[in-house]
Amino acid sequence: MLKRPPQRTILTYGTFDLFHHGHARLLSRLTALGNEVIVGCSTDAFNAAKGKQSTLPYAQRRAILESCRYVTHVIAEEDWDQKRTDIVNYNASVFAMGDDWEGRFDDLSDLAEVIYLPRTKDISSSLLRTRLTLEDIRVAG
Numbered sequence: 001m002l003k004r005p006p007q008r009t010i011l012t013y014g015t016f017d018l019f020h021h022g023h024a025r026l027l028s029r030l031t032a033l034g035n036e037v038i039v040g041c042s043t044d045a046f047n048a049a050k051g052k053q054s055t056l057p058y059a060q061r062r063a064i065l066e067s068c069r070y071v072t073h074v075i076a077e078e079d080w081d082q083k084r085t086d087i088v089n090y091n092a093s094v095f096a097m098g099d100d101w102e103g104r105f106d107d108l109s110d111l112a113e114v115i116y117l118p119r120t121k122d123i124s125s126s127l128l129r130t131r132l133t134l135e136d137i138r139v140a141g
Helices: 021-031 044-049 058-067 082-089 106-110 125-140
Strands: 009-014 036-042 073-077 094-098 113-117
Touching (some): 009 021, 036 058, 058 073
Parallel strands (some): 009 036, 009 094
16 A cells, blocks of 8 residues: 655755756655645746856756656745745745755744755766866867
8 A cells, every 4th residue: 555645745945957866866755755845946046146056047947847746836946034934825844955954944943844854975966067067178178
């Protein structure tokens, strides 16, 4: 008999640039925690405010997330402070992030269970960008 996830809404955030198996693994694990997974995808403007630049524009990253079977709904992440409001507005029971953010969002525990999941080893969008840049150099050279 298949075990169904509890009736809870899970909320997570990220840039989700260069979508890879680590992203898919994170989202898959979130579906085991609840029946609805809402993903806040960082906008290009928010990334710029954080000093980051993604390889893919927001609209493309959002479209990739929306096509993922683990994701129920995608929202725009436009600033740091919206998380508290989003937890309330989407009635989220769980706020989940990768463990590289451990402790950063503990202040949200008055509204939802805060969980930090282990990252997938040896993969990240930053690593993929570095590999792509090295490959571009080899091809150009």
